[in-house]
Amino acid sequence: MLSRKKRLSRPVDFGPYPLERLRRDPNTVAVEAARPATPPKPMTSGGSKYLVTAINQHLGAYEELREPEPFAKEAPVPDDLPRRSADIKGAGYFLDASQMGICAMPDSAWLEGVADAGTHAVVILVEYSAPIDSSNIAAGWVDGNAHLIATLRAAEIAACLSGQISSMGFVSKCHWTGASDVDLDKLTVLAGLAIRNGDDLINPYLDRRFAVSVITTSYDLNCDDPLHIDARNGRDLNYRLGLSGAVSGLERWRRKRRPSHLGPYPVEDLKRVDRPTTLIIDDEVSRVPSRANFYMRTALGDLSEKTKGQANRWSQKQPVAQGIVRPMWGVKPLQEGQTAETVASGVSDAEENMKALKALSHYMGSAITGICEIPDYCWYSHDKRGDPIDPYHKFALTVLIDQGHETVLGASGNDWISGAQSMRSYLRGAEVVGVMAAMIREMGYPARAHSSLDSHVLHVPLVLNSGLGEQSRIGESALNPFLGMRFKTAVLTTDMPLTTDKPIDVGLQTFCGSCLKCARECPSQAIPYGDKVKFNGYETWKPDTERCTSYRATNLKGSSCGRCIHICPLTKDITLDGPILHQVGSWLGVHAMWLKPVLAPIAIWLDDVLGHGNPINAKKWWLDLEVMGDKTFKYDPKNYTVAAKDANRPNIDPKKKAPKQQKMAYYPASTLPPPDLLAAFPLDRKQGMKHAAEAETVQEALARRASGGEKPATYIPSYETNKSA
Numbered sequence: 001m002l003s004r005k006k007r008l009s010r011p012v013d014f015g016p017y018p019l020e021r022l023r024r025d026p027n028t029v030a031v032e033a034a035r036p037a038t039p040p041k042p043m044t045s046g047g048s049k050y051l052v053t054a055i056n057q058h059l060g061a062y063e064e065l066r067e068p069e070p071f072a073k074e075a076p077v078p079d080d081l082p083r084r085s086a087d088i089k090g091a092g093y094f095l096d097a098s099q100m101g102i103c104a105m106p107d108s109a110w111l112e113g114v115a116d117a118g119t120h121a122v123v124i125l126v127e128y129s130a131p132i133d134s135s136n137i138a139a140g141w142v143d144g145n146a147h148l149i150a151t152l153r154a155a156e157i158a159a160c161l162s163g164q165i166s167s168m169g170f171v172s173k174c175h176w177t178g179a180s181d182v183d184l185d186k187l188t189v190l191a192g193l194a195i196r197n198g199d200d201l202i203n204p205y206l207d208r209r210f211a212v213s214v215i216t217t218s219y220d221l222n223c224d225d226p227l228h229i230d231a232r233n234g235r236d237l238n239y240r241l242g243l244s245g246a247v248s249g250l251e252r253w254r255r256k257r258r259p260s261h262l263g264p265y266p267v268e269d270l271k272r273v274d275r276p277t278t279l280i281i282d283d284e285v286s287r288v289p290s291r292a293n294f295y296m297r298t299a300l301g302d303l304s305e306k307t308k309g310q311a312n313r314w315s316q317k318q319p320v321a322q323g324i325v326r327p328m329w330g331v332k333p334l335q336e337g338q339t340a341e342t343v344a345s346g347v348s349d350a351e352e353n354m355k356a357l358k359a360l361s362h363y364m365g366s367a368i369t370g371i372c373e374i375p376d377y378c379w380y381s382h383d384k385r386g387d388p389i390d391p392y393h394k395f396a397l398t399v400l401i402d403q404g405h406e407t408v409l410g411a412s413g414n415d416w417i418s419g420a421q422s423m424r425s426y427l428r429g430a431e432v433v434g435v436m437a438a439m440i441r442e443m444g445y446p447a448r449a450h451s452s453l454d455s456h457v458l459h460v461p462l463v464l465n466s467g468l469g470e471q472s473r474i475g476e477s478a479l480n481p482f483l484g485m486r487f488k489t490a491v492l493t494t495d496m497p498l499t500t501d502k503p504i505d506v507g508l509q510t511f512c513g514s515c516l517k518c519a520r521e522c523p524s525q526a527i528p529y530g531d532k533v534k535f536n537g538y539e540t541w542k543p544d545t546e547r548c549t550s551y552r553a554t555n556l557k558g559s560s561c562g563r564c565i566h567i568c569p570l571t572k573d574i575t576l577d578g579p580i581l582h583q584v585g586s587w588l589g590v591h592a593m594w595l596k597p598v599l600a601p602i603a604i605w606l607d608d609v610l611g612h613g614n615p616i617n618a619k620k621w622w623l624d625l626e627v628m629g630d631k632t633f634k635y636d637p638k639n640y641t642v643a644a645k646d647a648n649r650p651n652i653d654p655k656k657k658a659p660k661q662q663k664m665a666y667y668p669a670s671t672l673p674p675p676d677l678l679a680a681f682p683l684d685r686k687q688g689m690k691h692a693a694e695a696e697t698v699q700e701a702l703a704r705r706a707s708g709g710e711k712p713a714t715y716i717p718s719y720e721t722n723k724s725a
Contacts, residue, residue: 010245012621013089018244046144054438061330062155066174069166074169075641081222089608090621090691091143099125101191114181125618127463128209132260138356143355147629150211163323170219181182191225204234251576260359267480272502276464278471278539287538289675290380294549301680307553314559317421324423343444350497350533370466382447386676393493401425410619413566419559426452429490447494460491467501470508475543484571507596518564524551533695557648567613608654668714
């Protein structure tokens with residue numbers, strides 16, 4: 001709040017704590033090297049045995065990934081060791097590490113009987129989450145498990161960074177409590193993250209409330225010095241006010257004092273309504289198969305041979321994203337499982353369960369959580385194998401995972417980090433709902449996690465019905481009033497008794513109706529400048545999904561695309577550390593909706609004037625590298641990494657004019673491929689443009705309904721029509 005310029009210029013690899021201000025003592029290196037290696041203390045756990053079982057299942061999945069095989073050859077990384085370290089630390093902070101440090105690997109840090117080739121150690125520190133309110137039953141679930149849950153996050157980050165390092169051709173191995181070949185305490189001290197206090201470690205900002213993981217590696221990096229004994233307490237006035245540009249103590253205090261089930265953002269202030277603010281005609285929405293998802297259509301060759309050739313690498317052709325792929329696939333098998341025969345005691349009250357699950361989701365890393373009963377139209381009709389899906393659970397808990405504001409500031413949206421931004425959030429979401437679903441099953445209620453790799457439900461309509469956002473001009477995405485477009489989703493479905501949330505109305509239809517920034521800046525011109533239409537029963541600003549997907553798959557100067565996310569005027573930091581203008585604007589947007597017709601055009605104009613959406617170079621931490629050779633969609637040691645030839649780093653263009661005619665193409669249900677067809681089903685763009693030109697307006701749809709008109713033929717899947725015939 002007091003140091004906006006410092007916050008914008010603070011490098012991401014410095015992290016959210018002002019570690020750079022702490023006094024250092026290089027003499028500690030020799031002292032620590034002389035100490036014999038000590039195995040990590042046994043993992044402590046307590047509270048809910050159901051939660052412990054679920055977390056250990058996921059830790060087991062990460063343990064299988066501890067030592068990835070390096071890619072075929074070393075990448076052309078910089079000789080500048082500080083630049084290398086900035087890339088690795090930046091990636092760790094991007095993945096939500098609390099603190100990071102790097103040290104040389106002394107022989108005395110290896111446990112007895114272990115010999116390895118690692119020359120350096122990357123130490124990842126994850127702080128314990130803020131305690132859950134004592135009146136919330138989830139407080140009992142996490143009691144005694146703070147270290148276990150922080151270790152899960154630390155293991156996830158280590159697995160990702162290790163994969164990143166190995167995809168650049170270097171040896172790496174992960175270590176954490178319960179799966180370690182090294183003295184974790186020694187390396188934490190050497191990396192400058194803690195001071196010894198007898199047999200314990202103390203962190204200047206967190207005391208002992210943290211867990212660590214370590215990556216040992218052959219990758220040469222710039223090392224940090226150990227802390228001086230005088231750096232025992234770093235919580236001074238500079239820290240509390242965030243004067244160095246790090247996250248302030250005030251903002252941390254604000255978050256800790258909020259009710260656990262509500263999370264860090266003031267969701268309780270939002271206006272709630274009975275139905276989403278865009279019209280959904282429930283009985284006209286046709287359930288569609290997973291085969292209709294454009295990610296699958298790309299992979300199976302429906303768009304073109306060119307896009308098919310890129311389908312298995314478009315979002316993960318950069319080392320950071322490559323590192324995230326392995327853990328994503330590692331936890332995928334844990335999405336479903338057997339339900340215990342006996343229902344646990346103390347989990348029959350729907351209101352208490354709602355508060356507990358929301359609190360646990362926030363404790364584990366979600367930004368905002370919502371719950372709704374699942375309308376039938378939110379279920380895919382068939383899974384990815386073409387097998388029919390009969391709706392099987394009553395409730396959906398949907399989590400929003402923040403994509404990381406600092407990296408959003410440094411990126412353009414269609415550069416080399418954009419694919420990783422999605423993958424990182426998808427992994428965290430899969431972990432959160434995966435653990436919770438496993439815990440619920442252990443408690444005796446059926447539950448399934450739905451991730452980006454395997455979902456039986458459509459996430460956007462669940463976001464609308466759960467009160468997590470409103471339909472936006474971006475079309476097949478919803479906007480959240482606090483995060484804007486800066487999030488990805490994961491879903492947990494269950495029959496556990498729960499109370500639900502209502503949809504929200506924050507005047508977004510007025511705002512997006514006035515704003516054309518995403519359409520103006522879209523590199524593929526896939527976002528409409530025009531009005532909303534009815535598509536498969538939904539009122540929406542319908543994008544040209546073929547254009548959008550084709551661009552993301554074939555982007556030669558970046559990985560995938562999320563340009564609309566980055567330039568949206570609502571993708572802002574509205575915390576106490578954010579600009580006062582953003583805080584005031586957010587407050588007015590929620591509490592003074594009657595001013596929206598006047599304030600929205602001013603806010604949109606001011607957003608351009610201030611250059612919001614332009615990439616901030618001080619926040620760019622990643623290396624522009626491209627992974628070559630992937631044919632499997634998974635991490636593959638036969639691959640290799642090269643220097644990217646170029647990178648998209650465009651500024652916004654407020655003077656750009658709207659096209660006189662925007663030729664869009666829509667592909668309604670009547671044009672979809674059969675659910676079990678695993679061969680190409682080519683798109684007919686000429687037909688798609690005809691469907692776009694003939695799309696109903698909302699007024700026309702309402703008039704048709706009022707006169708008793710039938711559901712449009714385009715809403716009926718072709719394979720259903722053929723079946724009837």
